[in-house]
Amino acid sequence: MTPANHVVILDFETTGLSPDNGDRAIEIGAVKMVDGKIVDSFQQLMNPGRRVNSFIENYTGISNQMLLNADNCETVMADFADFIGDFNLVAHNASFDKKFLDAEFQRINHCYNGKFACSLLLSRRIHQDAPNHKLGTLVDYHQLPTDGVFHRALADATMTGYLWQHQLETIEQLSKKAPLSFEQILTITAMPKAKVASYLANL
Template identity: 45%
Template sequence: MIERLAVIDFETTGITPGREGRATEIGIVMLEGGAIVDRFQSLMNAGVRVPPMIEQLTGISNAMVRSAPAATSVMRDAANFVGRTPLVAHNASFDRKFWDFELAQCGLARTQDFACTLLLSRRLLPQAPDHKLGTLTRWAGLPATGRAHRALADAEMAANLLLHLGQTMARSCRQPVSHALLCKLQAVTAAKVPQFLQQH
């Protein structure tokens, strides 16, 4: 994949954005020419408490969040870093909700689509034991990137997975693998994936 892509990951205080569910950390990895070319990471203070279960999972404490920059400031920087670059995430329905919500707190709105490495891995790697990011990373022999459930490490894992998926897809596709093609494939039912790849 030659095209420039932004792979993002959030750590949050809950599963749904709102008064109790806010982002505590964002990690973004820029891919270009099949390699990571840039990174962005920041903790973010949205003025909410980190529940003990989330602190145990992520290692992000209330003290860390209290001393972090304001969430609106971080999101403005993140939006500037990404620009109009197409977006990718693992389980993108989750990260998309938080990206859109946190952008809205700054008066900004997303203009580009998300490709989802979870949906794509279900279609391209049906033989994997499951499609969790850590499982796929180990199963495919991809590099370990650091502690799971920290935003930059997870974004780097998703970026490496995306490159692996792109290589898998390229073996069956006639046309170059692009973000637009990934978005089309993730909407195809599993049964129609072979036909889709032959046609493209």
């Protein structure tokens, strides 16, 4: 069993919605959390080998000019593999980020050993009263630290880190159990919402 507050929280900015359609990563941002504190960070732009469209430029603020002299995806992802090590991973809407992480790691023949958890799925189960479960909404709803920047990878990863720690503290208060394991969090995110309260009461 590994601690839930000992993780790497990551976020990708990409050329589109799916690597299955040929989309690539253009930025990776991540923070490393140990004992619930952010102790390290990683941020790199990466050149996907082709131009990004105007929608992505406007959405992320990442221009083709910024990517022109960036390292290619393979170089950046090899460095990121070293940063991750054997840590478990967290992302907000993790299915999106996991697809790109898996696709980019496949290109460099790398597999990570950790498991992947989703702070969005966790929010849907333990904060069912939130207006919605978008990252920006949850940051405002829980009054978490923010510099007001969204859709850049390191800023989003950092805010997700604060959200993740807030979620763990909420569960610890509800369940009267600490420390929580990463495996327990995965169990919560996979169960029906109606069963969460009883599960926490019996932890």
